[in-house]
Amino acid sequence: MDWATLVATVSGGLVAISGTVLADHLRHRHDSDRSVETRRRAVYIEFITAAGVCHTRLRRIAQAPQAETDLDAATRAALNDAELYEVRERLFIDATTAVAGAGQAMFERLGALRRAVAAGAAQHSRAFHDAYHPYLAAVWAYRVAVRKELEGLPLSPGDFGWEEWDSRDRCALCAEADAGEGAGAGAGD
Secondary structure (H helix, E strand, O other): OOHHHHHHHHHHHHHHHHHHHHHHHHHHHHHHHHHHHHHHHHHHHHHHHHHHHHHHHHHHHHHOHHHOOOHHHHHHHHHHHOOHHHHHHHHHHHOOHHHHHHHHHHHHHHHHHHHHHHOOOOOOOHHHHHHHHHHHHHHHHHHHHHHHHHHOOOOOHHHHOOOOOOOHHHOHHHHHHHHHHHHHHHHOO
């Protein structure tokens, strides 16, 4: 029996098996990484979509708050019907820390908007805008965090020709209120 042939055959077999196992492991890891990214992307979109559904419903309620018999119940229903609580839990499980934090901040700002509408704030009132603009800023902060994580690409208000994410610079009601405050301040000096 030629030991050299046997050793070469066994060694070749071990190399082939090792290569196959390593390739399978790398493929599985790559598939797993893609699966995590796909799951994250889906929950990130689902979260902002659910928040958008709730936001739209709150704006509709704020257009005619007097039409609701129980504003608190109607605004809570807007949050519950959008299934935002459930999606937020999935966000906490799958998201990176940065995106989960931005999502929670957005959720809290949406909660502040809900409380303002529940208290009777109409869409064109100062109380509504005091909650609405911070919510918009939080929405954009969430989008920026997601974009940074998934694509590594920056995004700024200037990319849209805006000064700030919160849209105060484009809001007629806020501009009017700021002009009125500025005129009042100058008159008393």
